[in-house]
Amino acid sequence: MALSELDRGRTTPPASNLDALFRPASVVVVGASNERTKIGGRLLSHLLRYGYTGRLYVVHPSDPAVQGVAAYRSVDELPADSALDLAIVAVPAVRVPETIRSLAHRGVRVAVIVSSGFGETGDAGRALEDEVRDCARRSGMRVLGPNCQGVANTSVGLAASFSSVFGRTEEVPDGTTAVISQSGAMAAVLTELSSGHVDGVRYWAATGNELDLTVADLVAEVATDPGVRVVQVYLENMRAADRLVQAARTAHERGAAVLVLKAGASEEGARAASSHTGALAQEDKVVDAFLSRHGLVRARDARQMSELARLFAGRKKPRGNRVGIVTNSGGLGVLLADEAAVNGLAMAEFGPDTRTRLTETLPPFAATANPIDVTAQLLSRPELLGAAIRAVEAEPGVDVVVVALGILGDYYDLDRILADVVELDRRTEKLVVVCWVAGDAAMPGRLAGAGIPTYDDTAATMRALGAFVAHARHVERERRADPQTSVPTARLTGPLPRAAGGPLSEAAGKRLLRSWGLPVVDGRLAVSADEAAAAARELGFPVVLKVSAAGLAHKTELGLVDVGIGDEAELRAAAARMLAATEANVHGDGQVDGLLVEPCLDGGLEMSVGLLRDPSVGNVVVVGAGGTAAEVLADVQLLIPPLTTELVREAIHRLRVAPLLHGFRGAPARDVDSLVRLVLDLATTPAVLAGQVASLDLNPVLVMPSGQGSVAVDVALTPGHPTSDIKEGR
């Protein structure tokens, strides 16, 4: 299903209850082993180590017991009176289908297939997957995997995974975060990197080939747990984008967040992802716009993800974006200030009270503006940090306190510094963050252990803070918003006219847009020079003449457009020339529907509005600079419905050409409202919501002076498969 259904307010039913995956009353391991170098051996040892408290069964063809657990020789021999929630399958790939059949027969609710040798190896493996899928569908059993590293819920002692993260010396503690990943290794990496920075990981899953259950399904499930504050997600493709959106909304309602590390952003990365998890190439700009639209916070790599997680896992939310910095190094202060604006943060301006207090407390060569530099005097006067901190804490213009300390080691009173920062954090509702650079190696752990988000460089500190503040704003805005979902939504339309693999003729495209109520230039379709001349007289010279034909692109290059035709003689000559050029260039019966005669419009600023349909995200609306150079300038913003006036207005404002709309160098201010309305109307057109438009390009859209509207002058509309087709296609 694509998002357009969400747009219309029809939401899909939630993924079938995944209690049996994350909170099973019973688990059976098929393919358990006594050898801990084997996957089935490690997995069972992790289950035992984490003290799973439900009923645990083991199936082994010959051994009477595996790792001390009494074994059954086959699934069929398992006690008949026992309901089975979760099965872990670790047998060779070729034996998986028969195993799944017997598990389905026993009424198992979810099977996790950790075995490899399926779709990732080629056609034979894909056939095995099909067999498993068919059997599962018939029985209603859900499947995680194959080729996955399993699942865990540390709050119930479930570690049904062979990942080495569950074999390391210290157990993974229960906590406020979850890790859901397409890749098992990346799930382990994310768990390790946030270890010590967050309290622990409650839910953990790696989905592998996603024969049935996807990352989105599992995120949607764990997002409902009030104990979870952060879900860390690793993705190589965007299956079930709608469920991810639901999950994010659920999380946001509870004050939680979903962080996404989406790999395959570049062409090279997408190629690598395709061989890793079979991900389809997808425009990364669309992914970015989609994630940003729904408040899914994107990380660029695993380290950034860990840097985000430690902030989002905390109990505090930012109250605003104004940062006050206290440092012992002017250099660190400058570097942090450099990163402020880049990351949407503001350097707080201190009021006179704060400045007076700082001047009275700090040494004469300390900087008392923001950032406050207590200087190397901190060495002999350890009280300076606390004094500076208290001043910033009391300053009403500060939302976030950043304590940036460089190179503090042996000579310094580290216990006192720790106490100063921790007490500050307890006293104030302001967010407190530490940037600890190149000092005592144990301090970051001590600070993090006391619940203070701690970073080891300046760029990382401000980048994470910026994302945190932006997310809080997004959530706040969504709470207030009245997005188009609430617009009374539309009857389904009949099928669109179809073109053979290309855009409709310009006349047909324009007719359709007019019928949707969108502003399109007036015009007449003529089938002879006489008709064209009559039309021109009616419209008034000068006029534009163009050939209208289905599947026709690059009209200008082919000489099939003529602008500024001043009189009838000129018009007749142009018509004759165009008809000849059409015969030479346009092939196929019935494609040409005539000559379009339109008035020449003056005084509009050329912008463009477009639409494209992404296979996973659904409709993507594009607004940007227009005219022939638009493609070259690539000055566009992508918008993901549902839209609001505010979202569209802000997107237009982000365009580089935005100043031209606001009356640049004596030119008139433009009717931006009408452009915003055009974009909103397009996005809520029933045929668009129904996924019937594969792509649409309005370029130029002439934006007239204020109060005079906008009008689309050129239209290229390519009909697409409606949503239900797309659904089948995936």
Add this chain to the structure above:
Amino acid sequence: MALSELDRGRTTPPASNLDALFRPASVVVVGASNERTKIGGRLLSHLLRYGYTGRLYVVHPSDPAVQGVAAYRSVDELPADSALDLAIVAVPAVRVPETIRSLAHRGVRVAVIVSSGFGETGDAGRALEDEVRDCARRSGMRVLGPNCQGVANTSVGLAASFSSVFGRTEEVPDGTTAVISQSGAMAAVLTELSSGHVDGVRYWAATGNELDLTVADLVAEVATDPGVRVVQVYLENMRAADRLVQAARTAHERGAAVLVLKAGASEEGARAASSHTGALAQEDKVVDAFLSRHGLVRARDARQMSELARLFAGRKKPRGNRVGIVTNSGGLGVLLADEAAVNGLAMAEFGPDTRTRLTETLPPFAATANPIDVTAQLLSRPELLGAAIRAVEAEPGVDVVVVALGILGDYYDLDRILADVVELDRRTEKLVVVCWVAGDAAMPGRLAGAGIPTYDDTAATMRALGAFVAHARHVERERRADPQTSVPTARLTGPLPRAAGGPLSEAAGKRLLRSWGLPVVDGRLAVSADEAAAAARELGFPVVLKVSAAGLAHKTELGLVDVGIGDEAELRAAAARMLAATEANVHGDGQVDGLLVEPCLDGGLEMSVGLLRDPSVGNVVVVGAGGTAAEVLADVQLLIPPLTTELVREAIHRLRVAPLLHGFRGAPARDVDSLVRLVLDLATTPAVLAGQVASLDLNPVLVMPSGQGSVAVDVALTPGHPTSDIKEGR
């Protein structure tokens, strides 16, 4: 001095010999103390600890010995027969001038003033600095500081600094790097962060207020040491940019590099820097263009600097940009591939031999394309990594081998993995880099200790590699290049006409440009409507009419320009209107020099060329999109002379509008050669080289179809102070 002098091939004499600073035969510490919490105490203890082997004197007003060193009561009482190279001054600020006088009297060659309380505290401090500067100038003594943390050269056991980095448990070892910084804390941070990743730090200095010696002076000095491969620089302002360029060239000739962390990039950062080191605000785009032009590698923060340093400190240079990746995690492989193109790297294509070798060696579900994923099978089959590594090593299409290992801990044969990577690095001349993510915590140190550049995330790995490859290309290109320095350079010109604080009149500006041989639209200056009409007849209608006046900007908005005047009547009307508007809008005697009559030119693509003079960097040439929207689109590239055809051509190619120059959508290809020539000619114009042009804006420059040249249509030229004035101004 600004760079323009370099442009002309006149180089300044090198900074006076700084041997006495870095390799003194004798050191005297004035203000040494027995108390190690005091600056003078720590500094002496570091000197003693590092085992300085020259003659060491201590001055103390009362104690007969300080930290075991016999003390003299004053500078004057120091043994008269002993030549003194270096003095460290750690007395209170008010006593510094008298101390400096006695040191100068004794013929001390360099004084390092570590005391604070100078320019950074206000006017009284600045007066003290002036006193010190005067005394030093008269005697020829060089001064480092004040308000600085001192100097070190570990190769001779000199640690004349109170920085805590010299007090930490392990001594800073001698090695192939140097750290030169305006901030003492940042010097310590950079030293700490590269510790363990590079062999050691030979030269170390913090320059503080830079009363005399600047960072650039010291970098130029240490760059001459053949034992130094990397100089890490922290800067908040760009004093003596020319010397930094010299230093970079010296380094490059020896296969070494200068890395720069320049803080104060944003407005907020610049404000903070100004209160930290008194840095002047400077356009960061200029700084970026300058650093990039001269192969000074920029880091964004201290962590990035350390990531760069570990690569540049190694003995290998990259042979090309094609990366081959071996990993145990498909996810890490995808993330690395994502970063390749962003950082100017290419994913190597494997030949058939390599693919065959990989298919034969690796398990069936391993990925044998680039990146090679040996999968979690590495656990039970430790030989897989070595096999994959050997295949990539043998592949001629690979320049750089990246080994990316995630989450390798207890279960893995880490010794074997280390040995495999280290042996690879010894065997091959290809660059070998490890990305070690979230695995055994000791391995990065073991790898780095064996000389393998090791990173802890995917983005950092590729970012550092990209900078390393780009730098190697820069050095190679500079070796080949025939920059304009070798153009027979020009006689000095007489003074330019002066305008009162603004641009010359358009007619005067155009006359000047024509006299320099630059292509400017033809035109006539008329002082009456009759003269204008005569000029128009001569040039042929249609014409452009504009008012020419000194100090006049925004002509179009004021109605002082009229284009496309078709006949004489229109011209006379326009002239009358303009003269009236001029009277209303242009004030001041003698500013208006007449009406400019010029032909209307058709068929040119609007571009722009400009010049601005930066107080530290000198001339900055700007090339970009033109026309009225140019300012809005901000599609410009900055070029720092000396220029080459290749540099200008590449800059134009990087513009977003570049495709328009190459014949977009049936439009003709443009005469790019003539645009390149215009830029080169402008940059080598004697008046420009002499710094006589403060700013110049040619917009539009019409770039005609191929072979038909380019021509500047509008000219705004503001004369500036010649170089010598600027010198005084700093």
